[in-house]
Amino acid sequence: MDRKDFREKIDAIDDQLVKLFTERMEIAGELAGYKKEHSLPVLDVKRERDKLKDVVDKTPEELQEYTQLLYSLMFELSRSHQNRVIGKGSDLTSKISSAIENTPKLFPERAAVACQGVEGAYSQIACDKLFKYPNIMYFSSFESVFTAIEKGFCKYGVVPLENSTAGSVNSVYDLMMSRKFSIVRSIRVKVAHNLLAKPGTAISDIKEIYSHQQAISQCAAFLQTLKGVKIIPCENTAVAAKMVSESDRNDIATLSSMECCKLYGLSCLKENVQDKDNNYTRFICISKDLEIYPGSDKTSLMVVLENKRGSLYMLLSRLYALGINLNKLESRPIPERDFEVMFYFDLDTPVYSPQFLQLMSELGDICQEYNYLGSYREVL
Helix, strand or coil: CCHHHHHHHHHHHHHHHHHHHHHHHHHHHHHHHHHHHCCCCCCCHHHHHHHHHHHHHCCCHHHHHHHHHHHHHHHHHHHHHHHHHHCCCCHHHHHHHHHHHHCCCCCCCEEEEEEECCCCCHHHHHHHHHCCEEEEEEECCHHHHHHHHHCCCCCEEEEEEEECCCEECHHHHHHHHHCCCEEEEEEEEECCCEEEECCCCCHHHCCEEEEEHHHHHHCHHHHHCCCCCEEEEECCHHHHHHHHHHCCCCCEEEEECHHHHHHCCCEEEECCCCCCCCCEEEEEEEECCCCCCCCCCEEEEEEECCCCCCHHHHHHHHHHHHCCEEEEEEEEECCCCCCCEEEEEEEECCCCCHHHHHHHHHHHHHCCEEEEEEEEEEEC
16 A cells, blocks of 8 residues: 555545534534523533543543544534524623624724823823823823723723733733723834933943833843943833933933933933834723724633633634634733633634624633623724
8 A cells, every 4th residue: 555545545534524523513503402492501511521431432542532632622613513503692792792882983082091101101102193182191000000090080091011022011911800991902012212311421421220120121132231230120111211311310321212312301322222123012002991993803801711631722722613813822820819820812803703702602611710801903
Protein backbone atom coordinates (compact mmCIF):
# COMPACT_ATOMS: atom_id res chain seq x y z
CA MET A 1 0.00 0.00 0.00
CA ASP A 2 1.19 3.51 -0.74
CA ARG A 3 0.09 6.89 0.62
CA LYS A 4 -2.72 7.16 -1.93
CA ASP A 5 -4.25 3.90 -0.71
CA PHE A 6 -4.21 5.10 2.91
CA ARG A 7 -5.84 8.35 1.91
CA GLU A 8 -8.57 6.58 -0.01
CA LYS A 9 -9.37 4.47 3.06
CA ILE A 10 -9.49 7.58 5.27
CA ASP A 11 -11.71 9.37 2.75
CA ALA A 12 -14.15 6.49 2.74
CA ILE A 13 -14.31 6.47 6.54
CA ASP A 14 -14.80 10.26 6.55
CA ASP A 15 -17.75 9.90 4.21
CA GLN A 16 -19.36 7.57 6.73
CA LEU A 17 -18.49 9.87 9.64
CA VAL A 18 -20.07 12.89 7.92
CA LYS A 19 -23.24 10.92 7.20
CA LEU A 20 -23.46 9.62 10.79
CA PHE A 21 -22.65 13.03 12.29
CA THR A 22 -25.40 14.62 10.19
CA GLU A 23 -27.88 11.99 11.35
CA ARG A 24 -26.83 12.48 14.95
CA MET A 25 -27.34 16.24 14.78
CA GLU A 26 -30.72 15.83 13.08
CA ILE A 27 -31.88 13.54 15.88
CA ALA A 28 -30.48 16.02 18.43
CA GLY A 29 -32.61 18.69 16.76
CA GLU A 30 -35.71 16.50 17.05
CA LEU A 31 -34.84 15.88 20.69
CA ALA A 32 -34.65 19.66 21.19
CA GLY A 33 -38.23 19.97 20.01
CA TYR A 34 -39.28 17.31 22.51
CA LYS A 35 -37.40 19.07 25.33
CA LYS A 36 -39.05 22.37 24.43
CA GLU A 37 -42.51 20.79 24.36
CA HIS A 38 -41.99 19.17 27.78
CA SER A 39 -40.07 22.12 29.34
CA LEU A 40 -36.92 20.05 29.81
CA PRO A 41 -33.41 21.57 30.01
CA VAL A 42 -31.03 21.09 27.11
CA LEU A 43 -28.18 20.02 29.38
CA ASP A 44 -28.54 16.62 31.07
CA VAL A 45 -25.35 16.29 33.12
CA LYS A 46 -25.92 12.67 34.19
CA ARG A 47 -26.74 11.52 30.66
CA GLU A 48 -23.58 13.15 29.27
CA ARG A 49 -21.40 11.75 32.04
CA ASP A 50 -22.77 8.21 31.59
CA LYS A 51 -22.51 8.43 27.81
CA LEU A 52 -18.93 9.66 27.96
CA LYS A 53 -17.94 6.80 30.26
CA ASP A 54 -19.64 4.31 27.97
CA VAL A 55 -17.88 5.39 24.76
CA VAL A 56 -14.51 5.65 26.52
CA ASP A 57 -14.87 2.14 27.93
CA LYS A 58 -15.55 0.84 24.41
CA THR A 59 -12.34 2.42 23.08
CA PRO A 60 -8.84 0.86 23.14
CA GLU A 61 -6.87 2.26 26.08
CA GLU A 62 -4.34 4.10 23.90
CA LEU A 63 -7.19 6.05 22.22
CA GLN A 64 -9.35 6.79 25.25
CA GLU A 65 -8.11 10.35 25.75
CA TYR A 66 -8.83 11.14 22.10
CA THR A 67 -12.29 9.63 22.39
CA GLN A 68 -13.07 11.70 25.47
CA LEU A 69 -11.96 14.85 23.67
CA LEU A 70 -13.96 14.01 20.53
CA TYR A 71 -17.19 13.27 22.36
CA SER A 72 -16.87 16.21 24.73
CA LEU A 73 -16.70 18.47 21.68
CA MET A 74 -19.60 16.57 20.08
CA PHE A 75 -21.73 17.17 23.18
CA GLU A 76 -20.92 20.89 22.99
CA LEU A 77 -21.95 21.02 19.34
CA SER A 78 -25.12 19.05 20.04
CA ARG A 79 -26.15 21.40 22.86
CA SER A 80 -25.39 24.43 20.72
CA HIS A 81 -27.54 22.99 17.91
CA GLN A 82 -30.39 22.20 20.31
CA ASN A 83 -30.32 25.73 21.70
CA ARG A 84 -30.49 27.08 18.16
CA VAL A 85 -33.47 24.86 17.32
CA ILE A 86 -35.29 25.84 20.51
CA GLY A 87 -34.51 29.53 19.92
CA LYS A 88 -33.45 29.85 23.51
CA GLY A 89 -33.26 33.34 24.93
CA SER A 90 -32.10 34.65 28.29
CA ASP A 91 -32.26 37.71 30.51
CA LEU A 92 -28.96 38.80 28.96
CA THR A 93 -30.16 38.56 25.37
CA SER A 94 -33.29 40.51 26.32
CA LYS A 95 -31.10 43.14 27.95
CA ILE A 96 -28.89 43.36 24.86
CA SER A 97 -31.88 43.63 22.50
CA SER A 98 -33.35 46.39 24.67
CA ALA A 99 -30.04 48.30 24.68
CA ILE A 100 -29.76 48.07 20.89
CA GLU A 101 -33.30 49.40 20.51
CA ASN A 102 -33.01 52.23 23.05
CA THR A 103 -29.45 53.47 22.42
CA PRO A 104 -29.29 56.59 20.19
CA LYS A 105 -28.14 55.93 16.65
CA LEU A 106 -25.24 58.39 16.91
CA PHE A 107 -22.46 58.41 19.50
CA PRO A 108 -22.76 61.66 21.51
CA GLU A 109 -20.62 64.65 20.60
CA ARG A 110 -21.05 66.35 24.00
CA ALA A 111 -20.82 64.67 27.39
CA ALA A 112 -19.45 65.01 30.90
CA VAL A 113 -16.46 62.65 30.96
CA ALA A 114 -14.27 61.54 33.87
CA CYS A 115 -10.53 61.05 33.29
CA GLN A 116 -7.67 60.16 35.61
CA GLY A 117 -4.84 62.68 35.93
CA VAL A 118 -4.67 66.32 34.84
CA GLU A 119 -4.76 68.30 31.59
CA GLY A 120 -2.39 66.75 29.07
CA ALA A 121 -2.86 63.15 30.22
CA TYR A 122 -3.16 60.47 27.55
CA SER A 123 -6.67 59.80 28.84
CA GLN A 124 -7.57 63.36 27.89
CA ILE A 125 -6.05 62.87 24.44
CA ALA A 126 -8.16 59.73 23.99
CA CYS A 127 -11.24 61.55 25.28
CA ASP A 128 -10.79 64.37 22.76
CA LYS A 129 -10.65 61.80 19.96
CA LEU A 130 -13.81 60.05 21.15
CA PHE A 131 -15.95 63.13 21.85
CA LYS A 132 -16.17 66.32 19.81
CA TYR A 133 -17.02 68.59 22.76
CA PRO A 134 -16.23 66.75 26.01
CA ASN A 135 -16.63 68.39 29.40
CA ILE A 136 -13.73 66.68 31.14
CA MET A 137 -13.52 66.30 34.92
CA TYR A 138 -10.17 65.08 36.27
CA PHE A 139 -9.74 62.66 39.18
CA SER A 140 -6.71 61.41 41.04
CA SER A 141 -7.31 57.67 40.59
CA PHE A 142 -9.07 55.16 38.36
CA GLU A 143 -11.32 54.23 41.26
CA SER A 144 -12.41 57.86 41.55
CA VAL A 145 -13.31 57.84 37.84
CA PHE A 146 -15.61 54.85 38.40
CA THR A 147 -17.11 56.48 41.51
CA ALA A 148 -17.78 59.74 39.64
CA ILE A 149 -19.84 57.85 37.06
CA GLU A 150 -21.55 55.78 39.73
CA LYS A 151 -22.64 58.90 41.61
CA GLY A 152 -23.83 60.67 38.47
CA PHE A 153 -21.17 63.41 38.34
CA CYS A 154 -20.19 62.22 34.85
CA LYS A 155 -21.99 60.22 32.19
CA TYR A 156 -18.85 58.50 30.88
CA GLY A 157 -15.28 57.74 31.84
CA VAL A 158 -12.18 57.14 29.71
CA VAL A 159 -9.55 54.83 31.19
CA PRO A 160 -6.59 52.86 29.78
CA LEU A 161 -7.02 49.10 29.54
CA GLU A 162 -3.86 47.81 27.92
CA ASN A 163 -0.62 48.86 26.26
CA SER A 164 0.98 47.12 23.29
CA THR A 165 4.36 46.84 25.05
CA ALA A 166 3.69 47.07 28.80
CA GLY A 167 0.56 44.89 28.87
CA SER A 168 -2.70 45.26 30.78
CA VAL A 169 -3.60 47.94 33.32
CA ASN A 170 -4.49 45.50 36.09
CA SER A 171 -6.20 48.00 38.37
CA VAL A 172 -8.73 48.84 35.63
CA TYR A 173 -9.42 45.14 35.03
CA ASP A 174 -10.07 44.71 38.76
CA LEU A 175 -12.45 47.67 38.81
CA MET A 176 -14.32 46.37 35.77
CA MET A 177 -14.67 43.07 37.59
CA SER A 178 -15.90 44.53 40.89
CA ARG A 179 -18.13 47.32 39.51
CA LYS A 180 -21.01 46.83 37.08
CA PHE A 181 -19.96 49.05 34.19
CA SER A 182 -20.27 48.73 30.43
CA ILE A 183 -17.81 49.48 27.64
CA VAL A 184 -19.49 51.65 25.00
CA ARG A 185 -16.49 52.43 22.77
CA SER A 186 -12.73 51.91 22.61
CA ILE A 187 -9.84 53.68 20.92
CA ARG A 188 -6.14 53.09 20.36
CA VAL A 189 -3.84 56.05 20.94
CA LYS A 190 -0.21 56.08 19.82
CA VAL A 191 1.98 56.82 22.80
CA ALA A 192 5.24 58.76 22.37
CA HIS A 193 7.20 59.52 25.54
CA ASN A 194 9.63 62.42 25.68
CA LEU A 195 12.16 63.48 28.29
CA LEU A 196 10.93 66.90 29.49
CA ALA A 197 12.44 69.35 31.96
CA LYS A 198 12.40 73.05 32.80
CA PRO A 199 14.02 75.32 30.20
CA GLY A 200 17.78 75.55 30.69
CA THR A 201 18.11 72.05 32.16
CA ALA A 202 20.56 69.66 30.49
CA ILE A 203 20.37 65.87 30.56
CA SER A 204 23.60 65.81 32.59
CA ASP A 205 21.87 67.93 35.30
CA ILE A 206 19.07 65.40 35.93
CA LYS A 207 19.05 63.52 39.23
CA GLU A 208 15.42 62.34 39.30
CA ILE A 209 12.82 61.40 36.66
CA TYR A 210 9.10 61.19 37.44
CA SER A 211 6.44 59.41 35.41
CA HIS A 212 3.71 56.78 35.47
CA GLN A 213 4.90 53.22 36.05
CA GLN A 214 3.70 52.10 32.61
CA ALA A 215 5.64 54.91 30.92
CA ILE A 216 8.72 53.97 32.93
CA SER A 217 8.50 50.36 31.83
CA GLN A 218 7.95 51.44 28.21
CA CYS A 219 11.18 53.49 28.31
CA ALA A 220 13.34 50.97 30.19
CA ALA A 221 16.14 50.78 27.62
CA PHE A 222 16.60 54.56 27.50
CA LEU A 223 16.48 54.94 31.27
CA GLN A 224 19.26 52.36 31.65
CA THR A 225 21.58 54.73 29.76
CA LEU A 226 21.15 57.39 32.47
CA LYS A 227 23.59 56.44 35.21
CA GLY A 228 22.90 57.56 38.76
CA VAL A 229 19.43 58.95 37.98
CA LYS A 230 16.62 57.97 40.36
CA ILE A 231 13.38 56.87 38.70
CA ILE A 232 10.25 57.72 40.71
CA PRO A 233 6.78 56.42 39.72
CA CYS A 234 3.75 58.68 40.14
CA GLU A 235 0.06 58.43 39.29
CA ASN A 236 0.11 59.96 35.81
CA THR A 237 2.49 61.26 33.12
CA ALA A 238 0.70 64.63 32.99
CA VAL A 239 0.74 64.93 36.80
CA ALA A 240 4.50 64.37 36.62
CA ALA A 241 4.90 67.07 33.96
CA LYS A 242 2.83 69.54 35.99
CA MET A 243 4.88 68.81 39.11
CA VAL A 244 8.18 69.36 37.27
CA SER A 245 6.94 72.67 35.82
CA GLU A 246 5.82 73.93 39.25
CA SER A 247 8.99 72.83 41.05
CA ASP A 248 11.84 75.24 41.82
CA ARG A 249 14.34 72.46 41.09
CA ASN A 250 16.33 72.31 37.85
CA ASP A 251 17.59 68.75 38.31
CA ILE A 252 14.34 66.80 37.75
CA ALA A 253 12.57 65.66 34.59
CA THR A 254 9.59 63.68 33.42
CA LEU A 255 8.59 61.19 30.74
CA SER A 256 5.51 62.76 29.18
CA SER A 257 3.80 63.70 25.94
CA MET A 258 4.62 66.65 23.70
CA GLU A 259 1.18 68.00 24.64
CA CYS A 260 2.46 68.29 28.21
CA CYS A 261 5.63 69.95 26.97
CA LYS A 262 3.60 72.76 25.37
CA LEU A 263 0.94 72.88 28.08
CA TYR A 264 3.34 73.25 31.02
CA GLY A 265 6.08 75.29 29.34
CA LEU A 266 8.75 72.59 29.54
CA SER A 267 11.72 71.92 27.28
CA CYS A 268 12.11 68.63 25.39
CA LEU A 269 15.56 67.17 26.07
CA LYS A 270 15.01 64.04 23.98
CA GLU A 271 12.05 62.93 21.84
CA ASN A 272 10.54 59.46 21.48
CA VAL A 273 12.47 57.64 24.19
CA GLN A 274 10.07 54.68 24.33
CA ASP A 275 11.60 51.27 23.58
CA LYS A 276 9.32 50.60 20.59
CA ASP A 277 7.95 53.07 18.10
CA ASN A 278 4.71 51.07 17.58
CA ASN A 279 3.63 51.82 21.15
CA TYR A 280 -0.15 52.06 21.51
CA THR A 281 -2.45 52.26 24.50
CA ARG A 282 -6.02 51.04 24.22
CA PHE A 283 -8.52 53.21 26.09
CA ILE A 284 -12.10 52.24 26.83
CA CYS A 285 -15.08 54.55 27.29
CA ILE A 286 -17.23 53.23 30.12
CA SER A 287 -20.77 53.96 31.25
CA LYS A 288 -23.01 52.89 34.09
CA ASP A 289 -25.76 52.14 31.59
CA LEU A 290 -25.56 49.52 28.88
CA GLU A 291 -25.40 51.34 25.53
CA ILE A 292 -24.86 49.55 22.23
CA TYR A 293 -24.31 51.90 19.30
CA PRO A 294 -24.66 50.96 15.61
CA GLY A 295 -21.58 49.26 14.16
CA SER A 296 -20.68 47.49 17.40
CA ASP A 297 -18.54 44.53 16.35
CA LYS A 298 -16.51 43.83 19.49
CA THR A 299 -17.69 42.29 22.75
CA SER A 300 -15.90 41.98 26.09
CA LEU A 301 -16.70 39.38 28.72
CA MET A 302 -15.42 38.28 32.10
CA VAL A 303 -16.19 34.68 33.02
CA VAL A 304 -15.51 32.25 35.85
CA LEU A 305 -15.35 28.60 34.81
CA GLU A 306 -15.72 25.43 36.80
CA ASN A 307 -12.34 24.36 38.19
CA LYS A 308 -12.03 21.10 36.30
CA ARG A 309 -10.06 19.75 33.38
CA GLY A 310 -11.24 20.97 30.00
CA SER A 311 -13.62 23.71 31.18
CA LEU A 312 -11.79 26.45 29.26
CA TYR A 313 -11.47 24.21 26.23
CA MET A 314 -15.22 23.63 26.21
CA LEU A 315 -15.89 27.37 26.07
CA LEU A 316 -13.28 27.86 23.34
CA SER A 317 -14.78 25.00 21.34
CA ARG A 318 -18.18 26.69 21.56
CA LEU A 319 -16.67 29.87 20.11
CA TYR A 320 -15.07 27.83 17.35
CA ALA A 321 -18.32 26.02 16.58
CA LEU A 322 -20.14 29.34 16.26
CA GLY A 323 -17.41 30.84 14.09
CA ILE A 324 -16.65 33.64 16.60
CA ASN A 325 -13.09 34.99 16.56
CA LEU A 326 -11.34 35.33 19.91
CA ASN A 327 -9.21 38.49 19.85
CA LYS A 328 -7.90 38.40 23.42
CA LEU A 329 -7.85 35.96 26.33
CA GLU A 330 -6.34 36.85 29.69
CA SER A 331 -6.67 35.33 33.14
CA ARG A 332 -6.92 37.46 36.28
CA PRO A 333 -7.00 36.42 39.95
CA ILE A 334 -10.31 37.12 41.66
CA PRO A 335 -9.80 39.54 44.58
CA GLU A 336 -10.52 38.02 48.00
CA ARG A 337 -10.98 34.52 46.49
CA ASP A 338 -7.85 32.43 47.00
CA PHE A 339 -6.52 30.55 43.97
CA GLU A 340 -9.55 31.37 41.82
CA VAL A 341 -9.26 33.12 38.48
CA MET A 342 -11.54 34.73 35.97
CA PHE A 343 -10.96 35.00 32.24
CA TYR A 344 -11.25 38.18 30.20
CA PHE A 345 -12.38 37.70 26.59
CA ASP A 346 -12.45 40.11 23.65
CA LEU A 347 -14.55 38.75 20.81
CA ASP A 348 -14.76 39.95 17.21
CA THR A 349 -18.39 39.49 16.27
CA PRO A 350 -21.16 41.83 15.11
CA VAL A 351 -23.74 42.37 17.83
CA TYR A 352 -26.53 41.66 15.33
CA SER A 353 -25.29 38.21 14.26
CA PRO A 354 -27.39 35.18 15.31
CA GLN A 355 -24.18 33.43 16.43
CA PHE A 356 -23.48 36.24 18.90
CA LEU A 357 -26.99 36.13 20.33
CA GLN A 358 -26.81 32.35 20.61
CA LEU A 359 -23.54 32.54 22.55
CA MET A 360 -24.99 35.16 24.89
CA SER A 361 -28.03 32.96 25.54
CA GLU A 362 -25.79 30.00 26.40
CA LEU A 363 -23.30 31.71 28.75
CA GLY A 364 -25.24 30.64 31.84
CA ASP A 365 -24.93 27.00 30.76
CA ILE A 366 -21.20 27.23 30.03
CA CYS A 367 -19.90 29.42 32.88
CA GLN A 368 -20.18 29.38 36.65
CA GLU A 369 -20.33 33.18 36.59
CA TYR A 370 -20.11 35.76 33.84
CA ASN A 371 -20.08 39.51 33.44
CA TYR A 372 -21.07 40.94 30.06
CA LEU A 373 -18.99 44.12 29.71
CA GLY A 374 -20.59 45.43 26.56
CA SER A 375 -20.54 45.43 22.78
CA TYR A 376 -18.92 48.38 21.04
CA ARG A 377 -16.91 49.71 18.11
CA GLU A 378 -13.21 50.43 18.30
CA VAL A 379 -12.03 53.72 16.82
CA LEU A 380 -8.64 53.55 15.11
